[in-house]
Amino acid sequence: MxxxxxxxxxxxxxxxxxxxxxxxxxxxxxxxxxxxxxxxxxxxxxxxxxxxxxxxxxxxxxxxxxxxxxxxxxxxxxxxxxxxxxxxxxxxxxxxxxxxxxxxxxxxxxxxxxxxxxxxxxxxxxxxxxxxxxxxxxxxxxxxxxxxxxxxxxxxxxxxxxxxxxxxNRKSFEEQAVTIEELQAQLKQMEQNLAEHVEYIEVNQSTIDRLNRKISKATGISLNRKSSKLKSSKSSKGRGGPSLMDYFTLENNEELKQPGMLRKRLYQETESLDLGVSSLEKLSLAIDKNYLNWRQTPSLIPIRSRLLSDRYGKRRDPFTRKWEFHGGLDFIARNGTPVLAPADGIVRLAKRHYGFGKMVELQHGRGFYPGQKKTVRYRTRYAHLSKILVKRRQRINRGDVIGLVGSTGRSTGPHLHYEILINNRRSDPMLTISRFNSEKRLYVR
The missing domain is CATH 1.10.287 (Helix Hairpins)
Incomplete structure (x- = not known):
């Protein structure tokens, strides 16, 4: 009309x-x-x-x-x-x-x-x-x-x-007025429906946030949509590293301007949130059943620094310049930087030990192997500390400060040497770091 x-x-x-x-x-x-x-x-x-x-x-x-x-x-x-x-x-x-x-x-x-x-x-x-x-x-x-x-x-x-x-044109105006009233009624109904969808989405989002906090507290894993990457600079001192495991990613959608598309997107978001809530609830129940194993899995990065000087594997020894095996990751950090426990455990060693200098070793017990359902025995080591803040046989919780970064022992400067032992065998710490900290990036100098 x-x-x-x-x-x-x-x-x-x-x-x-x-x-x-x-x-x-x-x-x-x-x-x-x-x-x-x-x-x-x-x-x-x-x-x-x-x-x-x-x-x-x-x-x-x-x-x-x-x-x-x-x-x-x-x-x-x-x-x-x-x-x-x-x-x-x-x-x-x-x-x-x-x-x-x-x-x-x-x-x-x-x-x-x-x-x-x-x-x-x-x-x-x-x-x-x-x-x-x-x-x-x-x-x-x-x-x-x-x-x-x-x-x-x-x-x-x-x-x-x-x-x-x-x-x-009076008749035409009256018909247009009736049409406008009908459209206004439809618009009001649409606004009410959208308000109900938004309220439902907010409730589900609140549930997802609560489950995320619960899972993060139990596992130490930050449920973030970003993926981590290990970048290497073109410096002469740069070293390569193994490929990291891909993590779930979600692309950002553009804003939808058409009302029909907006309604479709709301229904899609509602279905997605329902699936997300259902998945997180199942994951939360699974974590509750294996709470102790998750607490004993070293999922936290032990230091705030994200800069590495050496990775796990063969490297040139900084003193002899010969190719030798390096059993951990070296994090570059300032002297006195706090070192954190990546999981619950008991202090197995806390003393000076040859080339490691002042060292702390934690025994965590059985935790989950990255990417698999099986459990393994974990131990972690922290070497070249300037100060040890724990004692032998002391019980430690995830996130506790166990020492300070230093340059004791066979070291060229302040850094943290971090090792992970799985079933009493040294393993690449990047297995747990890349799996449980996918939103954080590490850089090799």
């Missing part, structure tokens, strides 16, 4: 100016013009009635004058006639004074009415943007009342023609 809109163009020095009028404004203008025409007709009728009344008063006065004249003729005496004439003259003066006051009141009322009509006329000409015969600066002159009223009538005729054109 088409929608009617009036477009008026008014030319000025700077170009053409557009005026748009909707159905409500057009009906308001029609009502104002009709009211003004009715007021103007009533004013002219009232003035005509008053003029007829004045003519009747004059006619009555003439009749009274003739009657008085006859009465004067009836008096024989001269003195009686003079007294009668004096009374008559006084009565005429009183009537003239009263008529003058009444005329002034009517003239003031007429001027006020003409002023209001002029203002209404100017306003209508401006709203309708039509070329009126009488301009805003024109005033009614006492000698040109008829011409002024004639021109005013012409202007109102132009306004009436313009408003009649608008009235022809």
């Amino acid at each position: 088409t929608r009617f809109t009036l477009l008026l163009l008014k030319k000025n020095d700077t170009g053409a100016r557009q005026f748009h009028f909707g159905s409500f404004v057009l009906f308001l203008i029609l009502f104002i013009v009709t009211t003004a025409c009715a007021g103007l007709g009533y004013l002219f009728y009232d003035q005509n009635k008053k003029m007829i009344s004045q003519q009747q008063v004059i006619l009555e006065q003439e009749t009274m004058h003739a009657d008085l004249q006859r009465r004067i003729d009836m008096f024989d005496g001269r003195e009686a006639r003079i007294e009668f004439l004096e009374d008559y003259v006084e009565e005429l003066k009183q009537n003239a004074y009263t008529s003058e006051i009444t005329l002034k009141k009517h003239m003031a009322l007429m001027e006020s009415s003409i002023l209001r009509i002029s203002r209404l006329h100017d306003s209508m000409c401006g709203i309708l943007s039509i070329s009126c015969v009488i301009e805003g600066s024109d005033q009614m002159q006492p000698t040109k009342e008829v011409d002024w009223l004639h021109n005013m009538q012409k202007d109102f005729d132009l306004m009436d023609k313009a408003l009649k054109k608008f009235a022809l």
Whole structure:
């Protein structure tokens, strides 16, 4: 269904100016013009009635004058006639004074009415943007009342023609109003549905956040969507490393602008959140059943530094420059940097040990092997410490500070040597780091 809109163009020095009028404004203008025409007709009728009344008063006065004249003729005496004439003259003066006051009141009322009509006329000409015969600066002159009223009538005729054109589309406006109301009702229903979907999504998101915190607390794994990568610079001291295991990634979607697509996306998000909640609940139950094993799995990076000087495997010894096997990761850090326990456990060794310098070894017990359901026995070592903060056989929780970074033993500078032993055999620490800390990146210098 088409929608009617009036477009008026008014030319000025700077170009053409557009005026748009909707159905409500057009009906308001029609009502104002009709009211003004009715007021103007009533004013002219009232003035005509008053003029007829004045003519009747004059006619009555003439009749009274003739009657008085006859009465004067009836008096024989001269003195009686003079007294009668004096009374008559006084009565005429009183009537003239009263008529003058009444005329002034009517003239003031007429001027006020003409002023209001002029203002209404100017306003209508401006709203309708039509070329009126009488301009805003024109005033009614006492000698040109008829011409002024004639021109005013012409202007109102132009306004009436313009408003009649608008009235022809009244039915279309009413149909459009009904359509708008129906669309508004549909929009309100859509907003209510979207609000319910958003509330449902927020509840599920809150559940997912709560399960994420619970799982992170139990396992030390931050459930993040990003994947970790081991980058290597082009420095002469750079060393390569093994490939890391891929982690689950989720691409960011662009904002959806179409309402239909938005509704589809909301349903998709709802289904995705339902699956996510279901998966996390199952994972949470599985973790609850194996809580001790998760607590004993070294999932935390033992230091805040992400810069490596040497990785696990063969390397050139910094002292002999020969190729030798390196059984752990060397994290570059400042002297005194805290070293954290990656899992719960018991301190097995806490002393100075040959080339390791001041060293701490933790025995964690049975934990999960990265990427598999089987459990293995874990031990971890931390060498070249400047200070040991734990004692032998002391129970340690994940995240506790066990020592400070230093350069004791066979070391070229402050760093942390980190080893993981799986079933009493040294293994690559990147197996657990890349699996359980997929959102964090390590860099090889």
